[in-house]
Amino acid sequence: MELLKQRIREVGTVLSNEVIKLDAILNHAVDPALTTAMGREFTRLFREDNVTKILTIESSGIPIAFAAAQDLNVPMVFARRKKSLNSDTSETYSERVPSFTKGYVTDIMVSREFLTAEDRILVIDDFIANGDAARGLIRIIRRSGAHLVGVGIAVEKSFQAGGRTIRESGVRVESLAKITSLAPGRIEFE
């Protein structure tokens, strides 16, 4: 998606050979026009797949997943990263996932009531690096009996193994921008 690549070039701050900060468009501030266009691009890619629900994980995936859900007019569910007073773990699927950027392990959970065997789920997230969050969501979908239609990612760091290994497991993964290498002042796309 050319518009996304252009915005990444404009606002991305390369913090190391592995980390790019995209706070201005994805992880802290959100451009509604760009995000709406990303949501539409995912729904175009998965138009034939009869998606019944979009699943993402808090927080940065939510705006893109919501924009796709608007376009398809299906519910969006965001996995929670921890238990709150309002949650009941006896009614939830939970998975433990490490986070590459955050540097620690979190538990993610989805209430059983929002994933049924009749559902056809499109997973959407902002970033894929090692793929741990996406694999956690995929494990939850498998356990629920729902059908996984595929995974839509805004920015894939394709020099890390997440996208490749999930594709090798037979899952369709569509990324709107694939970064092949990072160096200060230089962002290379596939």
Next chain:
Amino acid sequence: MELLKQRIREVGTVLSNEVIKLDAILNHAVDPALTTAMGREFTRLFREDNVTKILTIESSGIPIAFAAAQDLNVPMVFARRKKSLNSDTSETYSERVPSFTKGYVTDIMVSREFLTAEDRILVIDDFIANGDAARGLIRIIRRSGAHLVGVGIAVEKSFQAGGRTIRESGVRVESLAKITSLAPGRIEFE
């Protein structure tokens, strides 16, 4: 907002006289049509106020704030609840806020680059109970020099003091549904 009240009656689970679970529409699953309508209602209420940015806090406020940002075509910024590897605290405003539902204290932060003295900020959040999160966001806005246009809340629990005390401090607070009392099987609106 009648549609929101109707949906709260349909899906709300009263967990105690103080806590209502709205996972099906706000805090875990999101109905895009309802959420888009809530965003539009906020932009209608604050149409004359030349809003330049919408500020919310992760995670449940994000879809509503994003829908309002789409409608006004202004950026949406979500305050983060903790520091990640990608953040630099020397460049951020931070405030410590207790959470009524979560039962613990979190630090919230907004990068200075996303709040300027020229900004006119509309705060949007899903719930207000004691108002600690909203007050934390308001303190951050004051410190940045930006102008606070007002606060838009989807669901106000008006038997708790948050909305009232913030209004008494001179801030405009608009809530789409005000719950005056909660009891199992009975949700009363203003």
